[in-house]
Amino acid sequence: MRLDVVAVSVSGRAANPSMGALPAEPYRLTSEGRPFLWPTFGGIVYNVSVGDSAFGWTGDCIHPSVSIAHPDGNKNRGLNVFACVGNRATVASGAARGAQGVVTGKSGRFSDQVIVHFDDETRRKMAVDDLIVVRAEGVGLALPDHPEVAIKSIAPALFDALPKKVEDGVLKIGVVATVPPHMVGAGAGLTSEGGSLHMQSTDRAELAKHGLDALRLGDVVAIADTDSRYNHGYLRGAMSIGIVGQTDGPRAGYGPGMTVVMTAPAGQLGAFHAPETNIATLLELTA
Template sequence: MLITNKQKLVKQSVQGRIHSPIVGPNPYRINREGIAEILPATGGITYNFKIGDSCMDLVGDHIEPGVSIKSDNPNENNALMLLACIGNEARVVSGEAKGAKGYVTGMHGGIDHVLVYFNEEDLDKMAIGDTILVKAYGQGLKIEGFKDVKCMNIDPDLFDKLDIKQNSEGLLEVPVVTEIPAYLMGSGIGSSTAFSGDYDIMTGDKEANKEFAIDKLRFGDIVLLRDCDNTNGRQYLKGSVSIGVVVHSDCIKSGHGPGITVIMSSKTTKIKGIQTENANIAYYLGV
């Protein structure tokens, strides 16, 4: 097993409320063909899609599985987005579902939601405005002997469950469902940090969707992003490698698609993807 500094990391509370879906004065979303559509989108409680389910071909746009939370205080929400990590324990602290526990499954930039998995029985008891506390734990995670690999946005206990190994060539072997080339990464490119939010795989090219198995992606899938540097912001860099998790669904808008929250990145080719059918956080979390 890899040696990390997880014993030195701080576990700290952040929290938000279940955030209602919102619609502005113009209810339409413009698709890639320039056609206006009215569809469900971000926010609220999504009852019938969860991690492990397909994130493609939904009748919706940027759909967030499970529960979407946000703080009304912008600075507190910045902390929620920055400190919450995939795999962190989340607990309902108000409302009929008080005491229910789940897991953070991703951070969605732009709308600035943290996404949380709960089982169906608990979802049925929840309501818009219920407060959810997250035990934020993971930012600052480092792997001993791999200074050029930056970890982010992942709970150390979940990281251990991925069973990442160092091979004979000194590379980190990470389970992934597929590899995505840099030219398919769209909305979110150029962000100043990858420690918050996500960026999208563009899905406007149907042939590319099939070639790289994007059409088979599920919420929670772990993917490798080739020539994508997320160590200090998001950019193209030949030879760099990033590993991320699918956090929201495909989209109808140009330049958008399934959202990826990055959990590891290196400016050098220190990370190797090992194609694994079960490379999904639902499998590793046992839900």
């Protein structure tokens, strides 16, 4: 237990999938210019969970399990910034009241939603607009032995559970694969305190070349030459660590989405291959 990290409540409601009136909704365009109409992020998703494949779904950036948001924009921003992957969540209204869940990711270009895992039985009982309260803990977490490593959006207990080692003063995290910088897509240039950073996935051969074609939701990955201390951006020698939180989609630049949980600018953070590193196992998430 880290006594200096503050735990505070934030809340949101199970979010209904939404569509803007313009431009050209409900249809979107694939990377090859073909219109499509598939389920997109938001809602209570009954058949996609952390641990499942991040590819192959007839959907566009699907969030596993339950997406939550606060109807007030400023309060929703507080929810998205302070909620951390690994935080515990509780259903506070409706037929599933009292059920426990775990935050598994964040999403949205402008930090729209927080993704929470609940088991199958709980999902069947839940309804859109049910209130979920998150015990938000993790913002402000720091590593005195590695002051150049910025910790973001990760609960202390999940950080402790990650496979890690220190070599020549460099903190190294066990990851399933490494995303090269030329495959970083949507989210670059935006804030790293909320929302997600996507990988490019339209070039399937390149995806397979880097061992990214078999990623699962919840996999821990490294993102090379990416500095996410303030905004996500290219910086040679930097590294970020992310958790795959959303599925692939047919749009250019919107491959699986990642929640960045730590970053460093100049070689202070590294990675090693640990192919089974997935938060479904680390957090003992049940179906």
